[in-house]
Amino acid sequence: MAAVALAMTAAGTYAQSRGARQAEKAMSAARNAEAARQGKLRSEADQLFNESLGKQGADVQKKRLATEVEERSAASAAAQVAQPIAEFKTQGDAPKIVKDESDVRVAAGNARALSDANLAANVQGFGDLQLGNALLNSRYLQDQGNLSRFMSDSSNTLGWELEAAARRGDKAKAIGAGLQTAGSLFGMGAAMGVNPFASTVAPSTLVTLPSSRLMDPNEYYRLLTAGR
Amino acid sequence: MCSGGGDGGAAQARADEQARQARVREGMDKINKNFYGFDEPFYRSRAKAYEDFANPQLEEQYNKQEQNLAYNLARSGLTSSSEAARNAGEIQRQYNTGRAAIAAEGINQSNAARRAVEENRADLIAQLNATGDARAAASGALNRANMLQQQMGFSPIGNLFQATTGLLGNAAQAGYYDRNAPGLGAFGLGQPGRTSASRVVN
Numbered sequence: 498m499a500a501v502a503l504a505m506t507a508a509g510t511y512a513q514s515r516g517a518r519q520a521e522k523a524m525s526a527a528r529n530a531e532a533a534r535q536g537k538l539r540s541e542a543d544q545l546f547n548e549s550l551g552k553q554g555a556d557v558q559k560k561r562l563a564t565e566v567e568e569r570s571a572a573s574a575a576a577q578v579a580q581p582i583a584e585f586k587t588q589g590d591a592p593k594i595v596k597d598e599s600d601v602r603v604a605a606g607n608a609r610a611l612s613d614a615n616l617a618a619n620v621q622g623f624g625d626l627q628l629g630n631a632l633l634n635s636r637y638l639q640d641q642g643n644l645s646r647f648m649s650d651s652s653n654t655l656g657w658e659l660e661a662a663a664r665r666g667d668k669a670k671a672i673g674a675g676l677q678t679a680g681s682l683f684g685m686g687a688a689m690g691v692n693p694f695a696s697t698v699a700p701s702t703l704v705t706l707p708s709s710r711l712m713d714p715n716e717y718y719r720l721l722t723a724g725r
Numbered sequence: 726m727c728s729g730g731g732d733g734g735a736a737q738a739r740a741d742e743q744a745r746q747a748r749v750r751e752g753m754d755k756i757n758k759n760f761y762g763f764d765e766p767f768y769r770s771r772a773k774a775y776e777d778f779a780n781p782q783l784e785e786q787y788n789k790q791e792q793n794l795a796y797n798l799a800r801s802g803l804t805s806s807s808e809a810a811r812n813a814g815e816i817q818r819q820y821n822t823g824r825a826a827i828a829a830e831g832i833n834q835s836n837a838a839r840r841a842v843e844e845n846r847a848d849l850i851a852q853l854n855a856t857g858d859a860r861a862a863a864s865g866a867l868n869r870a871n872m873l874q875q876q877m878g879f880s881p882i883g884n885l886f887q888a889t890t891g892l893l894g895n896a897a898q899a900g901y902y903d904r905n906a907p908g909l910g911a912f913g914l915g916q917p918g919r920t921s922a923s924r925v926v927n
Contacts, residue, residue, distance in 0.1 A: 602814025610821035
């Protein structure tokens with residue numbers, strides 16, 4: 498009787514332990530899988546950030562500013578006309594000194610217009626650079642936002658998986674608990690000299706115990722003997 | 726039990742989440758593909774469209790200014806003079822400054838197009854994230870891309886020539902006092918017997 502109780506208790510303990518291990522293993526697997534997913538997404542996010550940073554450091558920005566200003570200046574220069582455009586009808590008969598003066602004035606007008614355009618390009622080029630940065634950042638933020646949402650949503654799903662994993666060993670744990678309870682009962686019975694296999698106890702002396710209570714052996718004995 | 730098969734639906738939730746991620750990535754690819762046409766040549770074409778629109782207006786303004794200047798120089802007996810040369814230089818400067826300003830505004834217009842395209846793209850991505858519907862995002866991207874390909878309106882350039890010299894100032898106003906100008910006659914009003922079709926011939 499005592500040996501049976503001991504075996505049942507041991508088996509129950511083993512079953513419960515196995516159930517706990519199953520649950521722990523499943524939870525660990527879920528956590529590891531999520532860590533791998535988060536790591537992959539984080540790696541993508543880091544790569545994007547580094548890419549963004551690489552395009553917006555001071556050195557790169559200065560080069561890009563120079564390019565933007567140059568593009569503006571080139572567009573303005575290409576649009577301008579070097580040849581004199583104002584050819585007054587009677588100027589063909591003008592003295593050479595007047596024609597020379599006109600050429601000088603036209604050249605000066607061209608130079609001034611070009612200079613003004615270049616100065617404007619220098620100012621406006623910075624605006625172009627900032628627009629380029631804003632568009633670049635907007636795209637990077639969109640991509641980072643997506644990754645961030647992926648990470649968050651994935652993390653939220655982990656909660657469900659951990660709940661499910663925690664229930665993974667429930668069957669083994671229930672069997673273990675049953676065996677342990679039975680083992681305890683058998684153990685108490687053995688301590689009191691009761692041998693159910695020998696049928697020495699009259700059915701009328703059997704007491705139905707509430708399953709939720711862990712019985713003290715003394716109380717168990719008191720209940721058994723109370724009816725006598 | 727839930728559709729997860731005894732796991733409280735966890736497996737289904739994970740599958741749904743992964744499918745959603747895949748749809749968002751797919752939708753992003755489709756948006757990018759549909760917006761692929763908005764490249765540098767497209768934006769340069771926007772700048773050129775503006776220049777094509779504005780330069781004829783500048784030419785028209787210049788021609789009027791030149792005619793009036795020539796008229797004012799002749800009236801003042803200064804056609805072959807250093808004053809004429811000075812005005813030629815000034816009108817050349819203003820013309821080229823106008824050309825440069827139009828080229829710069831062309832770039833501004835191309836920048837405005839970039840902003841408009843990016844705003845549309847951002848809207849579509851927000852829509853994709855809200856719905857996770859790659860097909861709707863792709864369809865929206867195509868529609869928006871087609872709309873953006875249409876020409877946007879440009880405003881008239883305004884007067885680019887200024888009265889920086891006395892003669893140019895007179896030239897700018899010369900048309901006001903031109904007795905051949907139609908005046909109210911252009912609207913069928915004004916002096917009796919004078920219409921926009923009638924001209925005093927000198």
